[in-house]
Amino acid sequence: ANFIVGLTGGIGSGKTTIANQFSELGIELVDADIIAREVVEQGTTGLSQIISHYGMDILDSSGKLDRTKLRSKVFDDEQERQWLNNLLHPLIRKQMLAAVKNANSPYVIMVVPLLFENGLDSLVNTTLVVDIPPHEQVARTAKRDGVNSTQVEKIINRQISRKLRLSKADAVIDNTLPLEEVRKTVQLLHSSYLDQASTA
Template sequence: MGEQTAKINNWVLGLTGGIGCGKTAVSNMFEELAITVVDADIIAREVVEPNSEGLNAIIAHFGKDILLPDGTLNRAALRTKIFTNHENKKWLNALLHPLIRKKILADLNNATSPYVVLVAPLLFENNLDRYCNHTLLIDVPTSVQIERTAKRDNTTIEQVKSIITAQMSREDKQQKADDILNNDRDLKLVHAELVVLHKNYLHYALNSKTKSH
């Protein structure tokens, strides 16, 4: 359980898992249960949309050739600039991380469901678990991650392996998570277990509200 460093009114469940573990399928199940989902990856894209503070700062720093013809961010060009230059990477992180964090906190606070789910692939790596009351790891064997991701993203097994290596190990995530949901089986079974977990989270959230009044 993360230590909370910002005031959040809602009870927050942190949802994480490595690439290809099926976080989206599970977060969709939470949405079907009428629980608000805040997705860190979507927010990371929103803070660099056209006319955003983030994109305007990137244009001022790198010039207009960082844009695609339609005015959106050329992510491939940006990746090249930050992978070949440590200072550029440091500058970009210093710009984007606070913007992403601010939007995540605002969205967590604005949620009106009984509790709110924060989905982040790097929940533990980026210390986002400090905003969570409880964490849930979506877990599959590494071999399944590799197979699913290579198929889904039409990429090589070597590329997928290097992404997995860059993330926190499966064992470390299992140690850190409060709950673990096995997603290497029929989705109906995953859904049935998720409904049980959901009932627990409703109970925890209600209890925390009762205690705070």
């Protein structure tokens, strides 16, 4: 595909739900969260660099990356967080573009929770923001994951503000509406993206 739509939104806004609606229309998805896991699978250069930096202790008993351990290394340490981001971001970028190249649909949806935060909007032709108010993000995420609202609020506060995200959006889906209403907007956007892809 040579036309990329960057789909983003805050935690619990409905990115996965809406990406799946595009998928039902035959559009291939490239998911940043999945790729972020792939670049540190066993046997990758990503994982071997992490082992050189933190030692074999960063692995679990089966030889896979222990994500909880890694998270605790970078949690309160800005320098370590930088180190890890500098390692992973170029690997993720490269894999995402490779996945786009392999996709056979007329355009692709790149699902990237931190699209603007990590500057990945520079990779896409147009951006689509899934929007709900913060109190709904808290309610839906807490319900889905069985976590408390304080945890969700912390994550919301680490992400770009709703206002800034909306100001950067080329298109916005209001996901407070019932999913059948949302589907109509998805259909309209799909037609427009097909048009744009055919002339890109």
